[in-house]
Amino acid sequence: MQGVGFRQATRRRALELGLSGWVRNSPDGSVRVHAEGPAQALAELLDFLQRGPRGAHVTGVEAQETKAEGHEQFAIRGVSAGEFVVQEHAATARHFDLRLQVGGAMRSWAVPRGPSLDPAARRLAIEVEDHSIAHNAFEGSTEHGAVLLWDRGHYEQGGRVAWPQALQRGHAVFVLHGHKLHGGFALQRTRAGEKPQWLLLKRRDEHARPGSDVVAEQRASVLSGRTLDDLLGAPGTQRPPR
Ligand code: MN
Secondary structure (H helix, E strand, C coil): CCCCCCCHHHHHHHHHHCCCEEEECCCCCCEEEEEEECCCHHHHHHHHHHCCCCCCCCCCCCCCCCCCCCCEEEEEEECCCCCEEEEEEEEECCCEEEEEEEEEEEEEEEEECCCCCCCCEEEEEEEEEECCCCHCCCCCCCCCCCEEEEEEEEEEEECCCCCCCCHCCCEEEEEEEECEEEEEEEEEEECCCCCCCEEEECCCCCCCCCCCCCHHHHHCCCCCCCCCCHHHHHHCCCCCCC
């Protein structure tokens, strides 16, 4: 049932009907839909799904009742929202910078201990100033230390609330597709103010690795294969884009 704008058409119809939830493509070629709202509107969405958008060939629709998830949007899931990078950074102290593309900028958090694939690990993440997308590809030694491109890829925005409101409210769920980091993560704000503090958490899914320490196990740059110590020992400095 995929293709022919099925997800876009489903979202459009759901919004017309005042429904919330999500639509996503499954690896088996089917389209999965989660919808919440009044029974009459749900029946009309089901009617739409049985016909599909123009040009669609609907082979069958299976419907079942499920638990309400409390969505405030009707989102298309499984679609890239942009780039993400994690840069290991030696400055006054070593830390990792997580950057997510939101609109035209990279929203950024300094994570002293780095990200983890262990759902039990709650990593402090201090919100820092946005960086430019041009900074994503930067790696090298700098005047005061070095920056290593530890991981990069693209990410999906998830959760019940649309972005960027989810960030404004202090709870943002996302899915990373990197070289080292995969699967669902959440950023939970724990302290507002001048330097907002968050926790970076790995969600429990098939990509979770309980007991692992990915930053210790995989130190090499995804760009060059070098480590931060290699960069700190290398001659010459570069000026990174902001
Ligand atoms: Mn930094």
